[in-house]
Amino acid sequence: MENFKNKFLNQTVITRHKTFIFTLATWVLLGSIIGIIVGSTSALLINLNDFLTEVRESNPFLIFFLPLAGIVIGYIYMYYGKGSRKGNDLILEHVHHGQGEIPLRMGPIVFICTFITHLFGGSTGREGAAIQMGASIAEGVNRLTKINKIDRKILIISGISGGFGSAFGAPLAGTIFGMEAIVIGKTKYEALVPCFVASFVGHYVATAWGIEHEHFIIKSIPDINTINLMKVIGLSVVFAFTSALYSQLRHEVKAFSDKYLKNLMLRAFVGGSIIIALTYLIGSRDYLGRGLPMVERAFKRDVPPFAFLAKIVFTAITMGTGFRGGEVIPLFFMGATLGNTLSGVAGLPPSFLAALGMIAVFCGAANTPISAFIFSMEMFQGQGMTYFFMVCIISFLFSGHHGIYAAQKIYEPKSRMLNLPSGKTIKSIEEE
Incomplete structure (x- = not known):
């Protein structure tokens, strides 16, 4: 036996x-x-x-x-x-x-x-x-x-x-x-x-196949001390709200289109016409396409103070009216230019805040803090990892239930402070 x-x-x-x-x-x-x-x-x-x-x-x-x-x-x-x-x-x-x-x-x-x-x-x-x-x-x-x-x-x-x-x-x-x-x-x-x-x-x-991906250089990393940490915490909240602003505007444009522009051809025609009007109203083509030159500029010198806001509007209209592509590079644009603009107020290096903004806005909009942190390590060769870890956690938390993926399901709320139900999608919560 x-x-x-x-x-x-x-x-x-x-x-x-x-x-x-x-x-x-x-x-x-x-x-x-x-x-x-x-x-x-x-x-x-x-x-x-x-x-x-x-x-x-x-x-x-x-x-x-x-x-x-x-x-x-x-x-x-x-x-x-x-x-x-x-x-x-x-x-x-x-x-x-x-x-x-x-x-x-x-x-x-x-x-x-x-x-x-x-x-x-x-x-x-x-x-x-x-x-x-x-x-x-x-x-x-x-x-x-x-x-x-x-x-x-x-x-x-x-x-x-x-x-x-x-x-x-x-x-x-x-x-x-x-x-x-x-x-x-x-x-x-x-x-x-x-x-x-x-x-x-x-x-x-x-x-x-010969692809060379974009890389951006942080010229200097500030010392880790109490003042700088407090500054980064405050800026991270601003970046989180920026990601939520874009996500919400993008969903609102789509919801408006679904309600009043049901025909997909008419919807995109109207969206394209608005993009043309905005381009000539602003007097710049910097917000068309991916906008990588502006991202590179944010790491090297000053950018227009409201460049991030213009990109939010341009991208929300483009994606919300049915055009195709992606939103991560535009999110990089928003975060990098906002970080550059805030560098003068915060007294921190522009390239450093451009990098933090890139990662934080992407993290808050995609709701992927671990991926965003690892991405920062790959993109910036491990520089400033303490700061990047902080901004990812804070941006993820303060962006709330917003995000670019409406069908993203909430298995567990980010925090009990948000008082959100489990098992629902971002879209269903926004509709309540």
Whole structure:
């Protein structure tokens, strides 16, 4: 009897080891496949976006075609989108509820519409396209391998990680971003292996295609003392409120459009016309496209004091009326220019506050404090980590229930001070 019991236990242990090895090998293989494809598409996205930006800047008249470009984008999503117009929110809803399938056409459509938006001057970034392409690629792998329902969600999350890591050259942040952005208050660590593999493979594949990501230099880091810490705490609250302002304005523009401009072609036509009017009212084209030159300027010299506010308005209108792209680089713009503007008031180095603002506004809007902190370490080579950790925590807390991803679910409230219910999405709380 004892021998039979020992044999049974040994067989159980062997089965567990086999399951572990098989599962690990599966995640590494599928994560690598996703990373290779996502990294290649991200490289194409980045190269074409850079090219189209140069074309637009060389041909200023192209902005007058932005309303017509909006009609084209609206037409594509009306007649060919099949639900993919929800974008990142559709991905989050799929992971939360597992209902239906992510349309494979989501990737190609957002790819094309992002190019159209950038060519004609919409104020947007690129990570939204990279994330949606990553998710649709992961869905394609899911269908080919006929993997089970739970693991399908994990691969979708790894597609998000691969898209973020390859788009920004931040594989560590990309690994965590996919797991952290899905639900506030809970990180899906069961997806760690495929997210890690997809993000790193995606990053190195994009690099192999010749992609060089943007890097910004902090000229000096102030000493850590009581006065400077108090200043950074206060500034972090300002950055958090700025992220909440953008998130809320962006959702309000979309809600207004949903109510009064139900036709997607008309909606984007109106949005494009408003962008043209604002461009000539302000007298500057600095707020069109990604705006990376202004971000670089914020690290080197003074910027217009209300540049951050202009970018908030331009991007909220662009994204809220149906144009495509991403919001992370515009968030960098808002945070960096606001930090530069506040440097004179706070008596802290402009490049230092530009860097803090970049990370804090992104963190507050995406509700991803761990990813944002790791991103700061990758972006700024570990400089000022104490300050960056502080701003991420404070911005995450003080941005409240606001965020750019309306379908982001609150597993646990950020703090009991906010008195928010669990299990609801940002959108449902805003509608109460």
